[in-house]
Amino acid sequence: MHFLSETLQGYITAHSENEPSYLEELSRETHLKVIQPRMITGHYQGRVLSMLSKIIGPANILEIGTYTGYSALCLAEGLLPNGQLHTIDVNEELAWIQKKYIAKSGYTNRITLHTGDALNIIPSMKLEFDLVFIDAEKKEYARYFEEVYPKVRKGGIILSDNVLWSGKVVEPIDANDRATRALLSYNQMLKDDPRVETVMLPIRDGLTLSRVL
Structure with a gap:
């Protein structure tokens, strides 16, 4: 399902901030060489993630679901001077493209790649996060949320991607x-959870912002 016409979406993108050249190159290489390239965040949503990160000014960011690294690089744009971004992906075969474009971006010392199941990795993290981006296995969204919630500071933001699921x-x-079914349950869970205030945005395939109270 396309929520906006291709023409209107093109207009919105054209009148939003340009993506850095290395992200444009990453998008092109992802589409040429990686399976399921539609999973990449892309220009417009990437600029939304960048803007949100810059508004928040996070010291620590956690991303669940790296894919080829586009969204991580967008989120890293808002990091405080000594800030760090940790990103987790189960697919070790994508490390080559992630590392290639992290190096091109200049964020090499500020992004840490973790390979494995996020549900096993997150409990070992001894950090407080200002911003979390959930974009991995949809059936596990509720479990990811429960794992990260205690590690997000009061006033911090948890972003959930693909909540409209085409x-x-x-x-x-x-x-x-x-x-x-899992996303329907997750979306309702966020709406009903008194620990957060939530707004769902019709950006690309749906992006939910949940602010920790």
């Missing part, structure tokens, strides 16, 4: 569609 959240659900 519009499937408002369509009849296939009996075997566990991902859509």
Whole structure:
């Protein structure tokens, strides 16, 4: 499902900040060499993530789901001078492209790549995060949230991506569609959770902002 026409989406992108040249190059290489390139964050949402990060001014960022590193590099733009971003991905085969473009970006000493299951890695992290971006296995979103919540400072932001799931959240659900069912449950959980205040934005495939109270 396309929420906006291609023409209107093009207009919105054209009238938003340009992406850095290395991100444009990363997007091109992802589409040429990596499976499921539609998973990349892309120009417009990347600028939204960059802007949110710059507004928050985080000292520590956690990303769950690195893919080829586009969103991590966007989020890193808002880090405080000595800030650090930790990003987790289960697929070690993408490390080559992640490292290549982190090096091009100049954030080499400020981004730490973790490979493995986020649910095993997060408990070992002894950090307080100002900003978290959840964009990995949809069926595990609720578990990711519960793992990261105690590690987010009061007033910190948890972002959840793909919460509209190509519009499937408002369509009849296939009996075997566990991902859509999980997202429906997760979206309602965030709406009802008194520990956060939440707003869902129709950006790309849906982006939810939850502020820790």
